[in-house]
Amino acid sequence: MKKRSLSGNFGIGIFVLGFVCVCVAFGTPAWISSDWRITSAQLDQFGLWRHCFRSLPNPIESDAPTRFFVGCRWVYDPFTRGYNQIRGYLLPPFMVATQVFFTFCFISCLVAFGLILLFGLCCDPDQKRYVQLIxxxxxxxxxxxxxxxxxxxxxxxxxxxxxxxxxxxTNYLGWSFVLGAIGSVVVLIASLLFLVEANIQRKKRDYLKASQTRFQLESRT
Structure with missing residues (x-):
């Protein structure tokens, strides 16, 4: 049996593209970016796990803020004074949901990457669990x-x-968000190709078994 069909080969290549996009989007802070031409902008960039402010007044002190947040920090920074007080502002429920779902996406792709290495380098169609792996x-x-x-x-x-x-x-959805969108869609396309590949390999295996059974019956007669 041929090791992989065209859908399996394309699935591997497309997955690699989607995996790179998802990883870059997961780790970079440009999900929201401020227009660089606006010199008075308070926000620079904001990502899933890291944010950069130019001069953000303390949102708790809306009337006369005495503290301003400047620079780039981890969104769960436990060391900078005052960040624990505005964490609810930085991470509203929709942002937490975004983090959770995109983390699921990243972990799924990471596990799939290891399985695809196994599929592409180590496994053959003759092995018992080949179709189940795909x-x-x-x-x-x-x-x-x-x-x-x-x-x-x-x-x-x-x-x-x-x-x-x-x-x-003056803010806009940044390039990290765009890569996340591209990566998610590409991963979906790769999943369909692998499911098609599993169906092809299953049919090949069934055809091979049927051919062997027919040959044995004909040889007996």
Missing amino acids: SIIGFLLLFGGASGVLAIIIFGCLGNTDGWMPGHD
Whole structure:
């Protein structure tokens, strides 16, 4: 039996592209970016896990702020004074949901990456669990891609609305968000290709078994 069909080869290549996009989006802070031409902007960049402010007044002290947040920090920074007080402002419920769903996407892709290495380098169609391995990869990527798309939809609808980050009129969804969207869709496409590959390999195996059975019957007669 041929080791992989065309859908399996394309699935591997497309997955690599989606995996790179998801990893970059997961670790970079440009999900929301401020227009660089606006020198008075309070926000610079904001990502899933890291944010950069130029001069953000303490949102708790709305009347006469005495503290301003400047620079780039981890969103769960336990060391900078005052960040624990504004964590609810930095992470509203929709942002937490985005983090959770895109983390599901990232972890699914990470596990699938190891399984795809096993599929591409170590496994042969003659092995007993070959079809099950491809099916697991396909469903794992389907779950990861769907989680990523859900995270993108949530953040795209609520991430740049009035009432959260300052200067929403001059902010825009950044390149990290775009890579996350591309990666999630590409991972979904890769999942479909792997599911097609599993179906092809299953049919090949069934055909081979039927051919062997027919040959044995004919040889006996």
